[in-house]
Amino acid sequence: MNSLTKNWASIQQQLSQHRRKLDGEYLRLRDQEETKVAFAEGVAISKKHWIGRRPVNCEGKGCQYCDDYGEDTVTANVLQNVFTLTDEELKIFEGPPAVISELVKLSKDHDPSEWAFTVRRDGTGFDTRYSVRPYKKLTLEQKEKVANLELYDLDAEAGNDSPETADASEDEAPEDEASVTEDPLD
Numbered sequence: 001m002n003s004l005t006k007n008w009a010s011i012q013q014q015l016s017q018h019r020r021k022l023d024g025e026y027l028r029l030r031d032q033e034e035t036k037v038a039f040a041e042g043v044a045i046s047k048k049h050w051i052g053r054r055p056v057n058c059e060g061k062g063c064q065y066c067d068d069y070g071e072d073t074v075t076a077n078v079l080q081n082v083f084t085l086t087d088e089e090l091k092i093f094e095g096p097p098a099v100i101s102e103l104v105k106l107s108k109d110h111d112p113s114e115w116a117f118t119v120r121r122d123g124t125g126f127d128t129r130y131s132v133r134p135y136k137k138l139t140l141e142q143k144e145k146v147a148n149l150e151l152y153d154l155d156a157e158a159g160n161d162s163p164e165t166a167d168a169s170e171d172e173a174p175e176d177e178a179s180v181t182e183d184p185l186d
């Protein structure tokens, strides 16, 4: 290998590491598949436009896609850091807003810092649903692993402004949040 091709190889490796750091690994489930996870810290709203079949992050204020296609083409999902109990890996779980409602309800009796949950997918495309139910209590060892994870920066992943700048934006009407539709997650 001459020095240029060596450099290329090294650059290629650095780029792929950089990409891996930026693009978190997502939890992928097939239709009717389920898995056990612990919910780690971190949750963010991910707003996307679907251009053809390709998701593009919505930039919020001044978003080119909002201008071109209308704000009603924005779909909102929720990103969460999860620790998979079988593979013991940190993943990003992208779920529809309904999952959050379920978790809020469940967490009254099942503290997410104490409990593992089963996440299940049913359906495909626009008919995809995700459900969550308590699995069993986390072991001390599992809790320790979850506490020591180097978490994904979910706001960065979703292309959101940092929370401080997001808070400063006054006129974002809450109605907009309610009117967004769920996307097919596929």
Ligand SMILES: [Zn+2]
Pocket: 049, 057, 058, 059, 060, 063, 064, 065, 066, 067, 074
């Ligand atoms: Zn937009």
